[in-house]
Amino acid sequence: MSSGNQQPVGDGLVKWIDTRLPVFSYLQKEYAEFQSPKNFNWFWNFGAILTFMLVMMILTGIILAMQYQPNTMLAFDSVERIMRDVNHGWMLRYMHANGATFFFIAVYIHMFRGLYYGSYKNPRELLWILGVVILVLMMATAFMGYVLPWGQMSFWGATVITNLFSAIPLIGDSIVTLLWGGFSVDNPTLNRFFALHYLFPFLIFGVVVLHVVALHVSGSNNPLGVDPKGPQDTVSFHPYYTMKDSAGLAIFITIFAFFVFFAPNFFGEPENYLPAAPLNTPAHIVPEWYFLPFFAILRSINFDVLFIEAKLGGVIAMFGAIFVLFIVPWLDKSPVRSAKFRPVYRWFFWIFVLDCFLLGWVGGRAPDNLVFEGLNLKVIHLGWLATFWYFFHFIILLPLLGIFEKPKPLPKSISAPVLGGGSAAASATAKPMEKA
Amino acid sequence: MSDDTQNHDGHSGSRRDFLYLSAGAFASVGGAIALWPFVDSMNPSADVLALSTVEVDVSQVEVGQRVTVKWQGKPVFIDRRTEAGIAEARDTPLDDLRDPETDEARAERPEWLVVIGVCTHLGCVPLGQTPSEPRGEWGGWFCPCHGSHYDTSGRIRKGPAPLNLPVPPLAFLNDTNIKIG
Ligand code: HEM
Numbered sequence: 018m019s020s021g022n023q024q025p026v027g028d029g030l031v032k033w034i035d036t037r038l039p040v041f042s043y044l045q046k047e048y049a050e051f052q053s054p055k056n057f058n059w060f061w062n063f064g065a066i067l068t069f070m071l072v073m074m075i076l077t078g079i080i081l082a083m084q085y086q087p088n089t090m091l092a093f094d095s096v097e098r099i100m101r102d103v104n105h106g107w108m109l110r111y112m113h114a115n116g117a118t119f120f121f122i123a124v125y126i127h128m129f130r131g132l133y134y135g136s137y138k139n140p141r142e143l144l145w146i147l148g149v150v151i152l153v154l155m156m157a158t159a160f161m162g163y164v165l166p167w168g169q170m171s172f173w174g175a176t177v178i179t180n181l182f183s184a185i186p187l188i189g190d191s192i193v194t195l196l197w198g199g200f201s202v203d204n205p206t207l208n209r210f211f212a213l214h215y216l217f218p219f220l221i222f223g224v225v226v227l228h229v230v231a232l233h234v235s236g237s238n239n240p241l242g243v244d245p246k247g248p249q250d251t252v253s254f255h256p257y258y259t260m261k262d263s264a265g266l267a268i269f270i271t272i273f274a275f276f277v278f279f280a281p282n283f284f285g286e287p288e289n290y291l292p293a294a295p296l297n298t299p300a301h302i303v304p305e306w307y308f309l310p311f312f313a314i315l316r317s318i319n320f321d322v323l324f325i326e327a328k329l330g331g332v333i334a335m336f337g338a339i340f341v342l343f344i345v346p347w348l349d350k351s352p353v354r355s356a357k358f359r360p361v362y363r364w365f366f367w368i369f370v371l372d373c374f375l376l377g378w379v380g381g382r383a384p385d386n387l388v389f390e391g392l393n394l395k396v397i398h399l400g401w402l403a404t405f406w407y408f409f410h411f412i413i414l415l416p417l418l419g420i421f422e423k424p425k426p427l428p429k430s431i432s433a434p435v436l437g438g439g440s441a442a443a444s445a446t447a448k449p450m451e452k453a
Numbered sequence: 454m455s456d457d458t459q460n461h462d463g464h465s466g467s468r469r470d471f472l473y474l475s476a477g478a479f480a481s482v483g484g485a486i487a488l489w490p491f492v493d494s495m496n497p498s499a500d501v502l503a504l505s506t507v508e509v510d511v512s513q514v515e516v517g518q519r520v521t522v523k524w525q526g527k528p529v530f531i532d533r534r535t536e537a538g539i540a541e542a543r544d545t546p547l548d549d550l551r552d553p554e555t556d557e558a559r560a561e562r563p564e565w566l567v568v569i570g571v572c573t574h575l576g577c578v579p580l581g582q583t584p585s586e587p588r589g590e591w592g593g594w595f596c597p598c599h600g601s602h603y604d605t606s607g608r609i610r611k612g613p614a615p616l617n618l619p620v621p622p623l624a625f626l627n628d629t630n631i632k633i634g
């Protein structure tokens with residue numbers, strides 16, 4: 018960053034600081050004057066919501082850590098003590114536990130938004146990739162956090178997930194022993210998960226900073242997916258979007274608060290209120306809802322593929338389901354960003370959303386359960402179908418649609434009336450004067 | 454910069470390049486070696502390893518009864534098998550097995566089967582230790598997590614698990630005492 022060529026902002030102390038460390042002019046430039054497309058819809062609220070959730074998770078987490086004991090003998094009771102004896106402990110813990118759920122709700126909406134409006138396309142590929150990195154770190158953080166209360170689901174979830182690595186040929190078992198620090202999930206495991214659970218949110222914070230820096234280089238995408246052509250297409254971030262973001266955030270927090278105060282265990286698993294019992298597996302092990310689609314993909318590969326055993330195949334498919342998100346910018350060959358102008362992709366997008374819900378549903382049910390009496394249709398069959406479609410969508414459909422789909426005509430600019438015929442084309446050339 | 458490093462004496466691949474490359478190589482190898490203690494510290498520590506044997510008195514276990522003991526944080530199933538159970542395990546042709554192993558190799562003394570009670574799929578504890586629990590289609594153990602069935606020799610017969618329940622290292626100290634580990 019070059020120094021000195023920017024006029025310091027404010028006066029008095031603010032100016033004194035800004036001349037020496039240009040934080041205020043940075044804020045002014047990147048968060049106040051920052052030009053954003055004027056046509057954002059409510060789906061553009063989720064960035065602000067996610068930032069808020071991250072800060073809230075870190076705050077409640079640090080306060081919980083002051084009372085929590087990362088030791089197998091004490092962990093469960095220390096969480097119960099937080100719930101019963103610590104002032105407001107129940108609220109802080111319910112905020113943290115439900116916060117993870119709402120964090121994931123927000124991040125999934127944020128990502129589906131990106132998929133619908135083509136926000137991952139040139140020049141925002143790296144921005145998208147950083148987002149997927151954040152998702153992966155969030156998953157690791159939430160997984161390790163869920164182990165901390167040391168209930169039955171904590172213990173068995175940790176056992177099943179760490180055992181996934183044993184599927185890796187040759188070195189798998191050594192990796193699992195290394196993760197555990199012993200011969201099973203035990204005290205060393207709990208200890209290191211706590212250390213890492215404390216660390217990872219700060220890594221996430223770092224990647225979020227990079228994510229936002231990348232955003233401020235390329236600028237935001239918008240519901241039409243066409244670049245702003247000039248000042249008539251944008252508004253300054255403050256006060257327009259600071260206000261809109263605040264309004265959306267208030268609604269989101271209201272819903273969040275409803276669950277914290279009136280249904281705090283709605284997303285939870287009663288089994289996790291039983292202390293971990295290493296010799297006694299609960300009848301149904303289910304992960305938290307936000308992992309269910311991936312869990313379903315893991316379990317759907319219950320057959321060997323060539324020389325790859327079912328167990329390894331499931332693990333590859335599950336990690337593949339996340340990995341494929343990294344390469345979406347190169348799988349989707351269509352030059353048009355917004356699904357608004359992609360008549361075929363638009364349908365497949367919604368089918369894909371349904372597919373993800375179907376995977377989530379499958380992930381929460383025992384594979385051999387019948388879906389319909391009469392028909393011999395089992396949950397696992399739907400799992401196969403939904404898993405197939407997940408990969409088919411990304412690997413086959415996206416590239417093919419880019420070639421065969423005929424997009425609708427794009428508006429010449431954000432301000433130009435959509436599909437306004439001749440006048441739209443005319444006004445595009447007269448861009449500096451245009452106001453619509 | 455590139456001028457004086459590359460063509461200092463008229464040809465590239467100079468001694469300076471060699472120094473850069475070898476210094477870089479040494480630094481990376483050294484860095485990797487220095488990292489090892491950090492990683493290895495996460496492996497089982499001496500005190501964890503020290504808890505790695507247990508002795509069990511099985512004189513109270515009756516024929517047909519199964520007991521669970523804890524070894525290295527994991528459940529170990531001890532099964533005093535019935536004649537029928539033994540016969541079933543010994544008569545199974547190896548071709549029927551996913552992970553072929555004879556019962557003779559797994560149970561040195563036919564009456565006593567000792568296996569680690571951790572499903573080889575993803576590590577749940579299979580059911581079947583008490584008469585009220587399901588034992589699966591082969592009368593051994595049944596893992597409820599993803600439906601693996603084990604036979605009376607603890608061998609995998611059906612379901613996603615790839616391997617038999619492992620037999621831990623063991624020694625019969627005398628007729629009633631088993632040392633595991
Ligand atoms: C990315 C942000 C974070 C996520 C997604 C997350 C997620 C979770 C989850 C899912 C749980 C289990 C909740 C339960 O069922 O009780 C948990 C527990 C916990 N987390 Fe976090 N966490 C985050 C940040 C933090 C931070 C920064 C700390 C600071 C040390 C922290 C400390 C704790 C503690 C002490 C517990 C155990 C107490 C409890 O179970 O309520 N967390 N976390």
Ligand code: FES
Nearest residue numbers: 572574575596599
């Ligand atoms: S862990 Fe036993 S079947 Fe999956």
